[in-house]
Amino acid sequence: MTLLETIKLIESLAAAQPSVHMIVRQDARRLNDCPDALYGAFAWVQGTHTRTAGEDTIVYSFSLFYIDRLTADRSNETEIQSVGVLTLDNVVRGLLEAQGVYDVTDVNFTPFDYRFADECAGVYATVRIEVGATDGLCEADYDYEQEIKII
Numbered sequence: 178m179t180l181l182e183t184i185k186l187i188e189s190l191a192a193a194q195p196s197v198h199m200i201v202r203q204d205a206r207r208l209n210d211c212p213d214a215l216y217g218a219f220a221w222v223q224g225t226h227t228r229t230a231g232e233d234t235i236v237y238s239f240s241l242f243y244i245d246r247l248t249a250d251r252s253n254e255t256e257i258q259s260v261g262v263l264t265l266d267n268v269v270r271g272l273l274e275a276q277g278v279y280d281v282t283d284v285n286f287t288p289f290d291y292r293f294a295d296e297c298a299g300v301y302a303t304v305r306i307e308v309g310a311t312d313g314l315c316e317a318d319y320d321y322e323q324e325i326k327i328i
Contacts, residue, residue, distance in 0.1 A: 178308035179278040180226065183237050184202065186278075190271035191219040196243070196264045205242045205301075208293035216297070217245040217260065219268075224303070228310065234279060237306045241265050241288030244299035254298045258288040272306060280307040 178186075191197050201207050201220035208214050224238030243261035247254060265286065272281045283305045290298040 178235075179311050180237060182211075182277070182305060183308060184221070186272065186275055187221055187239065187241070187268065188219075190268045191221075191241075191264075192325070193271075194219070194264045194267055194321075196245075196260050199220050201242075205244065206293070208244065208295075208297075210294070212294050214246075214294055216295075217243055217257075217264070217299075219243055219264070232290060232309050235310050236283070237308065239305050239306065240301050241268060242301045244291075244293065244297050246295045247298050251290075251298075254290060257298040258300050261288070262286050265300060265302045269302070269304060272304075278306060278308055282307065 188200055196217045197219045198215040199218040200213075201218055203326060204222055205218075208218060208220075209311035220242040222240045222242075224240060226238060227236045228234070243257075243264045245253075245257040245259070245260070269281050269284055272278050281304055284302055286300050286302045288294075288298070288300050
């Protein structure tokens with residue numbers, strides 16, 4: 178499974194969650210530039226990906242986030258964090274059931290509160306996703322002029 182396929186899988190599993198109304202790619206802090214954010218927001222950030230020589234697997238590392246807006250009195254903070262743990266756990270469970278995913282390990286849930294464009298709370302989880310390595314070339318879907326420099 179390629180990195181792109183893994184990301185598409187993560188996003189499709191998140192989008193299927195009733196608590197998720199927006200997906201933020203590559204950096205949860207992009208919410209700072211989004212005054213019309215739709216909460217609950219799901220975000221992902223890539224970590225370090227690993228392949229051990231001689232193994233037929235790759236381990237992709239991600240931080241996954243669930244973020245929602247706090248009320249003025251912050252009385253919904255624990256509720257947001259509870260929904261966040263369930264939402265991220267559902268994504269992890271979906272990954273474990275997906276074809277091509279061998280294992281999901283090192284899942285740690287950490288609650289937080291943080292000011293993005295709005296005062297928010299949520300949960301993030303660090304995950305390691307072990308998938309079967311893909312042989313061959315990964316062709317790009319985007320248009321570009323390829324120039325190869327040989328020195």
